[in-house]
Amino acid sequence: MNKYTNIADYYDSFTDYYDLLMTQGYYDYQGMANAVYSLIKDGRKKILELGVGTGLFAEKLLALAPEAEFTGVDITLSMLNIARQRLGEWGNLVEADIYNMNLQETFDIAVSSRGVWVISQRGDQTDLRNHTKDIDEDIKGLINVAKHLRQDGLFMLSIQGEHKSYQQNLPTGIVYSQEIEKIGENDEIKSIEKTYFFKRDGEILAQQKLKLNYIKQ
Ligand SMILES: C[S@@+](CC[C@H](N)C(=O)[O-])C[C@H]1O[C@@H](n2cnc3c(N)ncnc32)[C@H](O)[C@@H]1O
Structure with a gap:
């Protein structure tokens, strides 16, 4: 048996405490929303969030750009339920695995605010951090994201420091x-x-x- 829990169970286990931890100031949701908003102002309105979680990034985006056409995907239903409460009627929330989702539409921007991928910086080393997938699976996942982007679509990732104890x-x-x-x-x-x-x-x-x-x- 795999000693690691699957990703949906992992997040499901601490959904109740997730917001408490994430809103302590370490994560710059506003900065990420500002970055996406600057592109929305340039006419890129259809936004896909990969791993929307409890909607903390999406909430900041909603305040800036209620006119955006927002879709948030997540594999963990308990996280999506909180996102729905947080965002009210705004946005389309979909329970799916990003690695094999098929939304049958394309977007101007796909954002991963630590959702599934994140850029990790440790010293002068810049890595792509993922959730448990190996490189081959990851490439398939990234190709799947690309399929959901328009020809000139953008893939935006948040940057995070290295994980520490x-x-x-x-x-x-x-x-x-x-x-x-x-x-x-x-x-x-x-x-x-x-x-x-x-x-x-x-x-x-x-x-x-x-x-x-x-x-x-
Ligand atoms: C660290 S949380 C980030 C949530 C949110 N973007 C934020 O900034 O607070 C990661 C989220 O990605 C979701 N996730 C991880 N792997 C996924 C996958 N393969 N497909 C869909 N969602 C996934 C988890 O369920 C979790 O809600």
Whole structure:
């Protein structure tokens, strides 16, 4: 049996705490929304978000550009349910796996705000980080994203620092911690195992292990 949980179960396990962690200021949702908005102003109106999650990026975009035609895809239903509450009637939310989705339409911009892919920077090294897929699968996934873009469409990725082990106190007495362990590296890929915990008064509220790959340079 694979010791890593599948991605939908991984996110499903901490949907209730996700927003608490993500809204502590580390992630620049506004900056990402501003970047997309500057392109919307140039006439690119159809936006596809890969891994919309609970809609934190989409909410910022809605405030700037309610006229945008927004579609958010995610594989985790519990995350989509929160996104729907957050976005009200705005946007089309679709439960699907980005690697094999078939939305039967094309978009001006596909955005991954740490959704499925992210650009990871560690020192002068710039890698593409993904969720557990190997390079061949990943290429198929990227080709599938390309199929959903118009001829001159853009693929935009957020940039994030390298994953590190740390612990953080969150509001409502919850403590988040993550432990990162390198589990493999070759010329093309570095793989890490990320184990996270949400605890209150020492009691584990949620815990999960995930494998992530950095596809180098
Ligand atoms: C770190 S969250 C980011 C959510 C949101 N973009 C944000 O910035 O808060 C990653 C999201 O991607 C989704 N996801 C991961 N792999 C996916 C896949 N293959 N297809 C669709 N969604 C996926 C997860 O369910 C999760 O909601």
